[in-house]
Amino acid sequence: MKIAIAQLNPTVGDLTANSQRILNAAEKAAEAGCHLLLTTELSLTGYPPRDLLIRPSFIEATTEKLQQLAIDLPPQIAVLVGTIQQNLDYQTKGGNPIFNSAALLEKGKVKQYFQKRLLPTYDVFDEDRYFEPGLESDFFVLEDTLKIGVTICEDLWNDELFWGKRNYPCNPFQDLAHLEVDLVVNLSASPYQVGKQKFRQSLISHTAKRYNIPILYANQVGGNDDLIFDGCSFAFNKNGDKILSLKPFETDFAVIEFDTQTQDLIANSNQNQDIKLIENEDQEIWLALVLGVKDYVQKCGFSKVVLGLSGGIDSALVAAIATEALGKENVLGVLMPSPYSSDHSI
Template sequence: MKITIAQINPIIGDLSGNTQKILEAANKAAEDKANLLLTPELSLCGYPPRDLLLKPGFVAAMGIALVQLAQNLPANLAVLVGTVEENAQADVAGGKSLYNSIALLHQGEVKQVFHKRLLPTYDVFDEHRYFEPGLKANYFNLDGVKIGVTICEDLWNDEEFFGKRSYSINPIADLSSFNVDLVVNLSASPYTQGKQSFREAMLKHTALRFDKPIIYVNQVGGNDDLIFDGRSFALNRQGEVTARACGFDADLLQLAFDKQQQDLNFGSISPDCESEDEEIWQALVLGVKDYVLKCGFSKVVLGLSGGIDSSIVAAIATAALGKENVLGVLMPSPYSSESSIKDADDLARNLGFKTEKLPIGNLMESYDGTFAELFADTGFGLAEENIQSRIRGNLLMAISNKFGYLLLSTGNKSEMAVGYCTLYGDMNGGLAVIADVPKTRVYSLCHWLNKNGEVIPDNVLTKAPSAELKPGQFDQDSLPDYEILDDILQRLVNDYQSVEEIVAAGYDKSLVNKVIKMVARAEFKRRQAPPGIKITDRAFGTGWRMPIASNWLKVEDTYQNKPVSVSSTTRRK
């Protein structure tokens, strides 16, 4: 049996466009004499559709599109398509009104519909908001092969692999009891750094445990803050990867199932990324490209300070959209060093994009005059520093409005975590490109980018980071060294460690408490930030749901140095 994976890049809500992508993949699969085509979870509407699912017209249109697609597919090709089906029993038996489903299309008809059984509600997922879980094991027969069907999360509940169950059932165990020959999993699994190796390790364990070959199909592309990395793959019964699609791009992957051996044959195996930096770079480039184009833009603008953050964002934007579609704006103040201006010019020359220079000294003087009476008898401080940032933010937004360019903000995760950023200033923008990239990783990415020659000017990598909002200012005047800060943030934000656990790792307690308070107090800023591209397990985006008005820090102080009953190591990733 020949099987084709269609690793497509859907646009959420674009039913006609997504249908066309599935149809094109089906026609190519039919030309290759494939018997079965596999598409990702919710491939018809794109994942995640979020509250579009609350619109009855959207769900009804999806049903019409599904029937039309079935009628237009090659007659001899069976196709599994991700869709939504209404729960006919919701009014009588209760429950949600929709199922997250996979439809089997064959010979012009919708032959069967299978429902997702495990619905995630952690991190960025909120599927119980919309869907009712399926109750039955899903499988079908095609050309004498019994094929089990699972949808994304249905794979992620092996108590042997995770050490516990997060749900009461294991759909793979259920399918094994029905003696299926092959398991397929149709996913829309968002990217985080290192996740692919985790997926392959998890499914190797599953294949070996149940003695079943498994085909894993993933969506690709950027949808809002989420990146889907593709890298669909297949494993034989021995847990060996027999085929892998490319990463961060659409792909068609051909597979062959040997009926006599009851196993998958080896096929094309695309190489994976050589380093973490390469993987993150590809994710960010894809995220920028898809966000810009899917939102209807073609060009972007960003402020160039000569610093490392704006440098890496400019490099990402150039790779994603082409140098002709990037505008960098230099906005020097009286405090800007000549070397920073030169660094920004050198970066633009290395990457080949256009720049404009808009000095802000006169605008700063105008603000000083306006506030002269009100600010009399006060010293230069945070208010004046922030005015500079807000002047720049206004200029960039004006350019965005005038020419229809999307403004990219350039703040990194370390700054976003502790509030080292200015509302209505450097936080202005339509997309926060590196908002989930810690400062230390920004440096690492820049060094990786320079491995074959200078892209980021060397001086940018070696000078002390500074916002240059007053004479002699450096980031470390207000923050710990970034190596220290990023490790504390990793332990606090990603690993859920307590004060005692972080202190036990060698950090001063007063410093840890200071960082914790900075993170909490910056929540109101993050709530007003543009969407950022998620690359870690714990991003300040749709999966981060902290209150702004909270007294927990005061309460937490009373619990420090007391034993806790739940270890952070038990939390599921």
């Protein structure tokens, strides 16, 4: 049974373009004979949508776009879309008016929702401000045979054996294991930090091996203002071995197969041939900065940038990053000499 991962770079708030990205990936997955497409966390709205989420008109527009997307998708494939979902108990029971959810779209309809249970509110995250936490973990059955548990980002980050303690009262993955699912998928928007990918993989490998359940992880890529998302989606089999990697700092698409006989994901030897390995932290940081600048300019609708250059190494580095991100024809360097500028700088 084939499953596709779409590592997407959404633009926050651009529902039409984000929906089209999902549709394009679904059509590609359908052509490849896939039964399911996995997208990233809040792939329809972009992450993080922040105060757009307090606008009733935005919530309504997202709901309408999701329903239209369900109609437009190829009928032979199911798609998990990261989106927001209205909390129908909000006015009578209080709490927040929306959930951070994954929606299962199939045969023209929104078939099922899965709510994110663990809402990070630390560092760059502020999800308690906007979202109501989900109360239970759930799964769906694909092709009447495969039980797939659904988690969203932080839901995978609460294994007390890995951390040495629990950071939240519940462990959504453990709850899914008790439901005897065959596979767990995770829709994620995990921001980049130096060395974070190794840490992510260590955590997911530990979890897959502990529960003997394979895991598919789809992470957002792209720059959104002060945050950069590195992509690097992956798959681990139930032995805790990584068998699939998607590209760092680029949009990507990959197909992997679930073997119903062994109840495990199967590695494809041809899948990772195009992946260029990152050699060191300097290269990793360089790729992150280039992506951040490129997306900031393009998503804000700019076409060119102007840089004041001093002749020193700092401004030279900024010019190099901008040129790599935008092309030299779109970068104008301006010299602003003073009586104290050296001949070398000029």
